[in-house]
Amino acid sequence: MLGLSGGIDSTVAAYLAAIALGPKNVLGIMMPYKSSSADSVSDALTVVKDLKIKSMLVNLTGSVDALAENDPDILKNKVRFGNIMARMRMICLYDQSNEHKALVLGTGNKTEILLGYSTLYGDSASAINPLGDLYKTQVWQLAELLGCPKQIIKKKPSADLWTGQTDEGELGFTYREADELLYYMIDQRYNDEELVDIGFKPAFIKTIRAKIRFNQFKRVPPIIAKVSNRTINVDFRYNRDWGS
Secondary structure, three states, rough: EEEEEOOOOHHHHHHHHHHHHOOOEEEEEOOOOOOOOOHHHHHHHHHHHHHOOEEOOOOOHHHHHHOOOOOOOHHHOOOHHHHHHHHHHHHHHHHHHHOOOOOOOOOOOOOHHHHHHOOOOOOOOOOOOOOOOOOOHHHHHHHHOOOHHHHHOOOOOOOOOOOOEEEEEHHHHHHHHHHHHHHHHHHOOOOHHHHHHHHHOOOHHHHHHHHHHHOHHHHOOOOOOOOOOEEEEEOOHHHHHOOO
C-alpha cells in the first residue's frame, strides 16, 4: 500500500507494485487537505483506474486543522505546517497498514533522500522503497517506459503541502540541475576541483554538499548511546546477528 498523490513518484511506485504484486494486492490511499490541488486527486484516480488497483480516500483536513489550532504559530510557518501534514499522511498510512496487514511502500527518490527534501517520520517513512536509488530524472524516464499518464509526467513536482507549492521553487534549483551534479558527486565520486573542471559552479557545489551533509541524520536510524558490548545498529547490525 502507498500514499497516492497524483505525482510522478507515487505513480511510478504504484505501477511497479501493480506489476510485481498484481493490482489486487495494491492499495493506493489518497489523502487530500482542503488546500490540495484538484489535480492531485483526479490524477491519482486516473492511476487507480489505469492500474485497476484498490483505493481509498481519506480527507486529512479535520485532523491537520485540529492539531494546528493548538498553536497559532503553526499556521505562520509553512515548513512547520507542511511537516505536520506529511506526518499526518504517514499516520494514516501506517494505521491502514495495520488494518490491512500490508507493507507501506515508500515513494522518495534518491535526489530527495540525498538533499534531505523530506519530512522525518513523514514521507521518509516506509517499509520498502523501490525508488530510493533512482534520481528524479530517472524516475521521469522510468515513467515514460512504464506508460504512466502524460499529464502526471509533465506536471511540476509538488508535495502539495500548501497552495502554489512546488519542489523546485522551495529548493531554488531544478531537479535536472541537481541530478547532474549529484551523479558526478556521489556516483562518480568527483571532488570539488574535478566538478568545477567539468563546468559546475563552485557556489552550487557548496550548496549541494551542505544539504547532503546537514541532512545525514535523516538517512540513518537514531543514534544510540553505547553502554554494552553489543549495541543495536553498531555491533548488532548484520543479517547473521538475528539469524537470517
